[in-house]
Amino acid sequence: MTPRTFRLADDAFAALGAGRPDDATLGTLRRAQLSRHLLLLREIRRALPQTPAWYARLTAADPAEARRLIADPMTGLWAAHILRTGAEGVEGPRPGGHALHITCDDLTLTVRVDDADPLRSLLGLAPAGELSGIELAHWQHCLDEGWRILVRRHRAAAETLAAVLRVIVPVQPDPTAEGISATSAEAFGAVAMSAPADGTALVVGLLHETQHSVLNAVHQLFDLVGPGGAPGYSPWRDDPRPPIGVLHGAYAYLAVTRFWRAEGRLGGADASGASARADAPSGAGAASGASGVAGFEFARWRSAVAGAAERLLDGGQLTAAGTRFMTALAEEVGRWLDEPVEPETARLAGLAGDDHRLRWRLRNLTVPPDDAAELARAWRERRRPPQVRSVLVTAPGRALANSPRVRLARSLVKGDPVLQPGGRAAAADLAGLRGDGGTAADAYRKCLEFDRGDVGAWSGLALVSPHPALRSRPEVVMAAARAAPEAAIDELAEWLSG
Incomplete structure (x- = not known):
């Protein structure tokens, strides 16, 4: 077999980076994934002393059926696993689960809800068990509801989803998160996700993860990030992420941002895909209901996407292809930055972004x-604060963003x-979000009187504090306050800000 070379023209590559791939580009990515699966299967066959049953089944199958089986996302996952772990005595991939076909306005989504594949845990999350009839009906209902919203209000996104998504693997929920999902670079078109609350939650999750799947396919054809690169801040995770992880997040959230941008401009959607009522009452100075949430998320x-793109472009870790890709992404989201959002909604969205960065x-x-001890000595001796380091400490495991x-x-x-x-911290959060910074600050300071290591209270205090040191380097103020427990927190923050 002669290896194929897959190429994209510059304008197609830029459109891909902007999150607007055309049918031809997606077709190229699908063919590249099929070629990859064929190469993986060839390597497995070469490692076996005799023809395995799965290989005989594939060669005997109708060409269209054989192509469908080989291109299946779980075949790629299976083949990569076998090559890593050894091929002796292995049975071949047998796609299982429940095939669903959802059509709206002549556009069909064909997807398999897979609750049977023994290797589905390789997508990175603990799979749910076999679905009950009620559970499967919930997935069907959410797909029907979400597909109507996508097709009627986000046609281009629906076409991308129909071209890429093939498998959904239900997984166990995480009690600390509103919903979890994942993809694998070895399973193009497969998404693992917990059961969604409704159709909107489902399609937002699918758009997000489909972007990851597309980017995985792109990254297998083009090196986007150079080797090395220290982990750093990511607006969508609570743990540090390497440059390729930040790029993945920016690309996935580009699709999420585009979805909410359109929802806000259209006035939000109900389950049928219809616009929210224009005369719906508003609350607390912010647009309420679906349109208010759309503006907030947008x-x-x-x-977050614009900031991540800027840091990547300035970070020196992108290849030439990665720079072209990220430049197109930055230009796309950059056009949205000046679009109006209701002021109170924008204020709360800004607080949400600041809250994540501080935490x-x-x-x-x-x-x-x-360094902390030197801060305490300088404070007690009434000297100018010394320069201190903030050192990255990488905790093990994946940490999803989670903030009350x-x-x-x-x-x-x-x-x-x-x-x-109830509770001082929760009351402080509510006061701060409602704009009563004084009440919130008093409550957070009282929390810190009991525990100067309370990260939630420190981040909350930083949100409402006038002191630059707390806003820019809260970890330094916390370290000083713990090293000098006799010092008043506001006085320390003012001293460090000076």
């Missing part, structure tokens, strides 16, 4: 003990009734 993620710093950056403040902000944007929460 404002929140456009800033990320407090979680992942630490001041070495010697963001959930509360989304409730305020939606206009949901918000009961006065």
Whole structure:
């Protein structure tokens, strides 16, 4: 077999980077994945002393059926696993699960909800068990509902999804997250995700993960990021991410941002794909309901994507192809930055972004003990604060973004009734989000009187503080406060800000 060379013209590559691939580009990616699967299967066959049953079945099958089986995402996952672990005595891939076909306005999504493949855990999340009839009906309902929204309001996104998505693997939910999902570079067109709340949650998750799948295919053809590269800040994860991880996040959230941008311009959607009522009541100065959430998510993620793109372009880790790709992405999202969003919604979205950055710093950056001790000595001797280091400490495992403040902000944007929460920290969060910074700061300081290592209180205080040091390097103020427990927090923050 002569290896094929897959190429994309510059304008097609730029459109791909902007998240607007055409049918021909997606066709090229699919053919490249089919070629990859064939090469993997050839290597497995070469490693076996005799013809295995799965190989005989493929060669005896109708060409169209054989192509379908070989191109299946789980075949790629299976083949890569076999090559890593050994091919003796292996049975071949047998796609299983429940085939669903959803059609709206002449556009059909054909997808398999796979609750049977023994290797589906290789997508990176713990799979759910065999679906009950009620559970399968919920997936069908959400797909029907979500597909109508996509086709009627986001036709281009629906066409991309129909061209790429082939398999959904239901997984066990994470109690600390509103929903979890994942893809694998070895399974183009497969998405693992927990059961969605509704059609909108489903399609947002599928758009996000399909972008990852597309980018995995692109990265197998073109090196986008050079070797090495230190992990750093990612607006969508609580753990540090390498440059390729940040690029993946930016590309996935570009699609999410585009979805919410359109929803906001169209006034939000209900389950049928129809616009939200124009006369719906508003609450707390923000647009409420579906359109309010759309504006919040759009404002929140456009800033995150633009910031991540800028850091990648300035970071020196992108290849020439990666720079072209990310430049197209940055230009796409850059056009959205000045689009108007209701002021109160924009304020809450900005707080959500700041909240994540502050919590990320407090979680992942630490001041070495010697530097913290020197801060305490300088404070006690009334000297100018010394320069100290913030050192990245990488905790093991995947950490998804999870903040009660963001959930509360989304409730305020939606206009949901918000009961006065119990507990000082929760009350402080609500006061801060409602713009009462003084009340919030007092409550956060009281929390810190009991525990100067309370990351939630520190990030909350930083959100409402006028002191630049708390806003820019909260981990340094926390380190100083813990090393000098006799010092008042505001006085330390003012001293460090000077």
